[in-house]
Amino acid sequence: MMRKLAFAAVIAAGLAAAVAPALAQDAVLNQARANGLIGEQADGYLGIVPGADVSADIRSRVDQNNIQRRALYTRRAAQRNVSVNEMAAAVACEVFENRIGIGERYRNEAGQWRQRTTSQPVQMPSFCPD
């Protein structure tokens, strides 16, 4: 009985550890986002703004974030029988629509970095539905 309980606890802890990174907001990345060092890209991944003075820590967090994104896109793309790039682009549409705050930078479809301001809304990629 005790052993069963202990086993269940280990499983639960493992599950929590696996799920937590995906759910928890990364404060470091959020700060970098707010500071205009990094931003969302039209390809569905996170990017580092050219010329930004970015620490190795931020750089590796961006890489890790993108690896996790790619895994998500890949899994869902396989389920829907579409390419990974298409799945990533679909997510980019949602992100550009709802997740880029005022003052944050983003990289548009043409590859140029832009900043969302109160007077300049996010330029939506052409492949996004209206």
Added chain:
Amino acid sequence: MRMRAQMLTGLGAAIAAAGCIPVQIQAPDEPIEINLNVNIRQEVIVRLERDAEELLENNSGLFGGPSQ
């Protein structure tokens, strides 16, 4: 010496093969192929809209918080 001979033979074969490829100078009927691709793509994107929403909701830590 033998190596060189083999290389030369290979080169000759490559040139011969290249010479056999018919050169088509036909003008393309649809010069707007890029636009065509975008259309197909957009269709797929529309179909994936709900999946994308769900991915964002379930993994909000990977993406920025909801913006105003």
